[in-house]
Amino acid sequence: FSVDLSIAASLEGRELVHSHTWYANLAGHFGKLLHGIPHVMTAHSLEPLRPWKAEQLGGGYALSSWAERTAIEAADAVIAVSGAMRDDILGCYPDLDPARVRVVHNGIDTSLYRPDHGTxxxxxxxxxxxxxxxxxxxxxxxxxxxxxxxxxxxxxxxxxxxxxxxxxxxxxxxxxxxxxxxxxxxxxxxxxxxxxxxxxxxxxxxxxxxxxxxxxx
The missing domain is CATH 3.40.50.2000 (Glycogen Phosphorylase B;)
Structure with a gap:
């Protein structure tokens, strides 16, 4: 995994913890607190924009929402996978410093994903x-x-x-x-x-x- 150059420069030579989605974000936050190292998290989706998860998780949705908010507002850097995701992050979490939110698009392995014209x-x-x-x-x-x-x-x-x-x-x-x-x-x-x-x-x-x-x- 690689972060953009400005994030990499600000964290150069330092250990860091990187997490994806709320399941791991809280663990990343705990790692930051326990070891005094930066936490960089990548956001693919956001709990406030998934209210139907309450149907699936019940009270667990309140827990996942708390975990995501706690981690994202304390993260040293937040990676959005698109410009629209960055807008969503800042809209859902207005207390987050926009300077900490950068866009890094998902990569595609073109050696795997190439046209197959067989039938x-x-x-x-x-x-x-x-x-x-x-x-x-x-x-x-x-x-x-x-x-x-x-x-x-x-x-x-x-x-x-x-x-x-x-x-x-x-x-x-x-x-x-x-x-x-x-x-x-x-x-x-x-x-x-x-x-x-x-x-x-x-x-x-x-x-x-x-x-x-x-x-x-």
Whole structure:
């Protein structure tokens, strides 16, 4: 992992602890306090913008929100994975010094993620290679908005197929909602393919290569 040059210069020659997401952020904060070393944290998402987590975690959502706020407001540097994430961080935590929040985009390993023009994965799934398809890859969570996509598909040109690489539902409730919407959709149009298991990376790359649209609702 590398931080941007200005962060690296300010912390040069010093041990530091780096954490991702609230699960580890509080541990990073404790490490800062115990050992007197800087804590750099990377924010991918923010608890105040995920109120549906209360549905999944109950009182644990209050705990995760406290852990994130405690760590982020005390961190020596905060890395946002995009400009929009930086805006969200400063909007959710106005007491945070903006000078401590820098943007470092996620890296992509181009030796792994490169076009795969084969069709064996598509054929195994049962896709019609002559028809375009809309692709979703992600967990079945409120954050991903998959139920919104299933409702919107009704208005997509029926010539298009839909591929849902969607699994690991957060709660039984959203699992049930997803399954009901999927069954309703499958009853009124063909070419809707649901893949609940996690596919190997090469399979996902081939699906991404051929997709007409990648949808992240």
């Amino acid at each position: 064996d994965v598509l054929e195994r799934i049962g896709l019609d290679t002559a028809r375009p398809y809309v692709l979703f890859v992600g967990r079945i969570t409120r954050q991903k908005g998959v139920p919104h996509l299933l409702r919107a598909v009704r208005d997509i040109d029926p010539a298009a197929q839909v591929v849902l690489c969607a699994g690991a539902p957060d709660t039984p409730e959203i699992d049930r909602e997803f399954r009901e919407l999927y069954q309703e959709l499958s009853a009124v149009r063909d070419g809707v393919h649901w893949i609940p298991q996690m596919l190997p990376r090469p399979d996902v790359i081939q699906l991404l290569t051929h997709a007409a649209v990648f949808a992240c609702p």
